[in-house]
Amino acid sequence: MKRCPECRRDYYDDTLLYCLDDGNALLEGPASGRRETKDGSPENEPQTAILPGLGVPPLGGSGSEPGAIATGFRGGEDKTSQHIITTGQTAIFQTGAEAEPRESLGDLSERQSLSAHLAAKPLGGRMKILVAFGFAALILVGGFFGYRYFSSSSSGPINSIAVLPFENRSGNADTDYLSDGLAESLIYKLSQLSGLKVSPTSSVLKYKGSQTDIAAISKELEVDAVMSGRVTQRGDDLTISVELTDARTKKLIWGEQYARKLADLLATQREIAATVVQKLQLQLSGDQTQGLAKQYTNNNEAYQLYLKGRFYSNKRTPAGMKSAIEQFKAAAEKDPNFALAYAGLADAYYLTQVVGDNTAKAQGKETLSAARSYLDKALALDPSLAEAHATLGNIIGSTEGKWTEAESSFKRSIELNPNYPSAHHFYSLLLRKQGRFDEAFDEAIKAKQADELSAGISSNMAEALYEKGDIEAAIAEANRGIGLAPFWRQYRTLAHCYLRVGKTDEALANARKAYEVYASPTTLSVIGYVQAVAGNHAEAKAILSQLENSFAKGDEDSAFNATATSVATVYAGLGNTDRVFEWLEKDFQANRSDRLWSLRMSPQFVPLRGDPRFKDLMRRVGLPQ
Template identity: 80%
Template structure:
């Protein structure tokens, strides 16, 4: 049982979050204690022949209304309504009323009252709260009420699809999936949640699957006032999932009173596939991909491939394949990392297919730009891809993030910082975006802000790059002990030879030459053993890093040249953003190397 702290009405449906009388958040337990006080207890009961809600143009869905023990009633949608044993006479009266309403004239009067009262409350409680325009929204992961973890892909996928749809509306800020996933299964207070996400409204939902039948309940709440804006329950077939998702998105736009352009209206109604099986396989692919693990990526690739086979014109399936292949290299899959050229080539092939089918996929353009800039060094082409992605979806944080990294490599630090800030504003809870901003702040000379941002990022996830950034920041301000501690933490998180070089560099700058020389010997031996692509052994750039700390400039360029001759351009492209090589930027050999890899001198 739940109760309203304001009007003290009792609710027997534990799925309700807000009072239907005044919109206040419900509390656990009865308001009247024993239930014999003056306030009537309230029960939600379902009846197939009850009054239609009328919220969706006369479609015939399950009707529900709230029935109280004093025989008043209001319309209600969006709650799972089941009669409770302890409702006693309330349920019995309702069932009796349903069975005899055709023969009792009094029932006609009751029905008329229900319509009038329902219409009043329907208007009152399902209109946007009068707290000003809503400019931002968070769609939380939907709750899986099916009792089967294997259907999590449906609840998670539906929420993510709504995020994808709504994020394409330029007038609405939508929290990305990476920001809201932490709230899955939590009971976080809506005020704290909306404050952290910096949104005006929060949407939540529940999904129940029983064979081919789906029940989807959604609620949209004004986080500023905690008032219910809109709630609805959809009883559909699994095959209608795509259409239902589009309908929910359209209703959200309507309830938020958003004014859309013609292109935005078309985008909202866009159908990426008409094949329900393909769409469900795609949702499974997204579910596994979001796990960001080697096993998850392999499973995602299987599901995306199956989706593409079901519908060879399903552009999102090919875009998902491209992302999955590219991400296998960065989630700890050692086989994919060792086969970097092959996996990148697969990602590029699927990206080209996706964009050939649908050139308006913002995410695909951003991924294409990232691949081009990180593996091919085609800077102008990559920049065009990032700009096109941002044009198509200004609210896509990764586009701004990738673009910022490109600008940093080119030495366009002011522009890079602007894009890094935009990415953070769109996704406050991404550790990768946070680290890029910290590095951009370092390059602008704002070390205090860089340290603060790197530490904030560590609170999101223990990312080795943040420890590396902190090591360079502390070294810059002369705090060698803190720098060494963070360099060692980076190596603990990511024990690659290239990360070991950061410890060697800090030891060298701190004057611990013997320790630096010992690490240098390890790296040179690792480089000598080598591997086909230089992904599991030390690179020439990592050896050059320690020599830079020791101040041996000639040896620095000798080892950088080794990477250039081995076509390991990816290592050299990051030189302009590497703190250890900043003192070398004025050296003619540095400028020549930049010119040879296609970067501004």
């Protein structure tokens, strides 16, 4: 038996679907004298309307089946509850005091027929109101989330990315080289793409071991996307998880987990790099595509040794450089054609002069000779190594005085990798030595844009700003660099800046700070110079005497005894020009022209630039006029 919910007429023909009087869909069961609402439910029972067009899977009598999602609404003065109950693909609007599903809705086929009929004919009364309300709610909710999705995902193409050091979840610090090295390898690969700015390893290493805050990191590094990952090694088994997030929208662009063997590390690294490029929808040239797929070695053991070398080199300590050299040499022995291993050796030997201990620095000629030899080997194997070209330019420019060749190396490095910050940084220093200050300033800006968190690059930027006469900006940049990592050159720049504006107390405080950070004849001479300019001649002459005595008994080949240039610095502060040139000549006669190549970028000697003796000295040391 069926019944009409509108006229309450009973039908004994079970094949009928609709009331013959008013066309309403029939429901199972007799009217039984009940006073029903238009959908067939008693007035004191919940009313349920099934939204047209949605499939209706079976519902139990309780309405509390697993998987049901209920979203509550409140309205009306009777404060009865209204619910949307969703099960599978079905949405049911329900009102009433108890807000439970109807037990008399019939079987699946009946409800499907009812749904189809309701969609095909006009609805009347309360049913129409409920359905209209349901559609309005869906439109509002869908519109809201649609707006949120499309507005947040329309931030434009991704032009910059930071690859963070991967987290080592192996529980063994000895495998840090894998997590750090994998991230650095991806940085190296991606940085070769001219259309993508990639934060260098020096900028992202500070985030190692810290909580990954995508918003804060992207803001500090000024990037559109951030990539993070985790590496777990268990014997020969590797599990690598990676996530690529659009930092502007906080949406996950891509995430994947790789379960591989350690022997497959090389192939996995290349696969991840290629996938990142695909997900970023980068348009690559033919050369860029070839560069991304390039295989520097097929020897997995050599590659792991190379990663260990980079891991130790990034520590920037004397012990780290020693270990790095050992690992790079071992990698080259495993694969004699592995150009990156020789480039790593060259970098490590060169950096020994920067961060090495006293013994290593005193062996400057030997270490630089070794660096040059390994660079030649690396570039002979692979002329497309941008980093090797930049290091070569720095060595021949700072130690051999081959200005034209050095500039060509820097330009080639920048051509191969426009994002490589060190190429712009070293090139800026070369241009400053030649007095090409406007060009040097432009390169300093490019270096800073490529690596905002390098203290060395910041130091050069501050000096370049001083040379342009923007003292306020130079002070701000020097202080920013100190916040990154205290460096004696930053304090020296501050000392000269404060002297320039007549703040001698601040100048002296910063000169002393430079000596505290790096106690040497060079920083001692800065104190002597500031004392002299400030009118404290007795203090300046005391320092001068100390430097002259050190020079008299020192070894000219040692970096830890006073140089003639450091003595000349104090005489410049005292205004004794003749003695300045007398002492500068000593360096020239001792075949130490390399100590005179920086005279044009030394603030204490700026007043001497118009002196014919200065111009003659620049000519004799080989600097372009």
